Amino acid sequence: MSKLSIKQWAEADRPREKLVLKGVSALSDSELIAILIGSGNDRESAVELSKRILLSVENDLNRLGRVGVTDLIKQFRGIGEAKAVTVIAALELGRRRKATEAVERRKITSSRDAYDHFYPILCDLNHEETWALLTDRSNKVLNMLQVSRGGISGTVVDIRLILREALGHYASGILLGHNHPSGNSRPSPEDTKITRKLKEAAQWMDITLLDHIIVCGESYYSYADEGILG
Numbered sequence: 001m002s003k004l005s006i007k008q009w010a011e012a013d014r015p016r017e018k019l020v021l022k023g024v025s026a027l028s029d030s031e032l033i034a035i036l037i038g039s040g041n042d043r044e045s046a047v048e049l050s051k052r053i054l055l056s057v058e059n060d061l062n063r064l065g066r067v068g069v070t071d072l073i074k075q076f077r078g079i080g081e082a083k084a085v086t087v088i089a090a091l092e093l094g095r096r097r098k099a100t101e102a103v104e105r106r107k108i109t110s111s112r113d114a115y116d117h118f119y120p121i122l123c124d125l126n127h128e129e130t131w132a133l134l135t136d137r138s139n140k141v142l143n144m145l146q147v148s149r150g151g152i153s154g155t156v157v158d159i160r161l162i163l164r165e166a167l168g169h170y171a172s173g174i175l176l177g178h179n180h181p182s183g184n185s186r187p188s189p190e191d192t193k194i195t196r197k198l199k200e201a202a203q204w205m206d207i208t209l210l211d212h213i214i215v216c217g218e219s220y221y222s223y224a225d226e227g228i229l230g
Contacts, residue, residue, distance in 0.1 A: 015047065029061060030054055036086050041078030049078055053087075062217055065091040065124040095120055108139045108175060111222035114213050117144065118177035122215040130178040132162050134171035135210065142169045148178075157194050159201055166207050174202060177213040185216035187223070195223055 015031040024032075033053060034046035041049060053076060057063035064087075072084035098120040108114055117133055130148040133141055145165055148157045157176075166174055176198065178191075187195075191214065199209040211224040223229050 029059070033087060036090055037079065037083040039078070044078070049076060052076065053079075060217075061091065061094075062123055065095060066126055091124075095124060106141050108133065108135055108141065108173075108210070111211055111213060111220070111225050114175045114177065114211055114222075115215065115220045117141070117175075118179075118213055118215050119220075122177065122179035123217060125179055126181050128178055128181065130157050130176065132165070133175040133177070134166050134169050135173040135175065136170075137172045139173060139210070142171055157198075159194070159198050162198065163201060163205060163207070166202070167205065171207060173208045173210045174198070175211045175213065176209065177215060179215045183216060185214050185219050185221040187212075187214055187221060192228070195228070199229060 015027060015034045018031065019027055019035070027035075030047055030050040030053075033050035034040075037046055037050065040046040044052070053072070054064065056075065057067065067088075069081060069084040069088060072079050072087065073081060108117070114133065118131060121131060122129060128148075128150045129146060130150075132145055132147050134143045134145075136142055143165070147162050150156060162174060162176075165171075176195065191212070195209070195212045198212075202209050209229060211222055211229065213223075214221040
């Protein structure tokens with residue numbers, strides 16, 4: 001039995017037509033990806049191929065955002081360079097949109113606020129990076145800077161760099177954030193050592209380490225919430 005192409009589907013079921021008729025929120029993730037890739041292969045429709053792409057990352061769009069162009073081309077029949085680039089570019093636009101929204105929320109009132117600032121930058125990385133948020137006395141963000149970039153299992157943080165930037169921006173507070181590509185949000189002994197060293201050093205300059213957030217996909221670990229900074 002031959003494959004039924006999307007053009008043979010009822011008009012209301014075709015992803016493009018469905019978007020126009022019902023709005024973008026009515027489409028599933030696979031239907032949205034099908035619009036991006038345009039066509040499937042000789043065995044699958046664009047929607048079926050998109051479902052299989054999502055299945056390969058357990059239907060996790062964050063994991064899909066970490067997949068490279070070459071991986072998509074190698075793993076999926078019918079995905080060439082142009083289609084792979086289109087999917088990755090769309091996911092990157094989504095990440096940047098979220099980053100823009102985070103910047104607009106300028107005041108940090110909770111660990112969730114801090115996580116929301118760090119998440120767009122750190123969520124899709126396959127290596128560790130550490131960033132710092134500098135705040136004024138009202139906990140409004142003054143600046144956000146990268147303080148280290150490392151490998152899969154760790155990164156070296158220069159405390160002097162963080163404090164120099166904090167002093168330069170007349171900051172009253174610091175929030176540290178880094179990611180764990182491993183998927184385990186629990187802090188390592190080195191994470192805790194860095195946290196304590198930064199807290200102690202900052203105190204000498206009348207600057208408070210407000211929190212250290214470990215971003216791990218849709219979850220996070222907060223030193224402040226765990227009472228470790230008290």
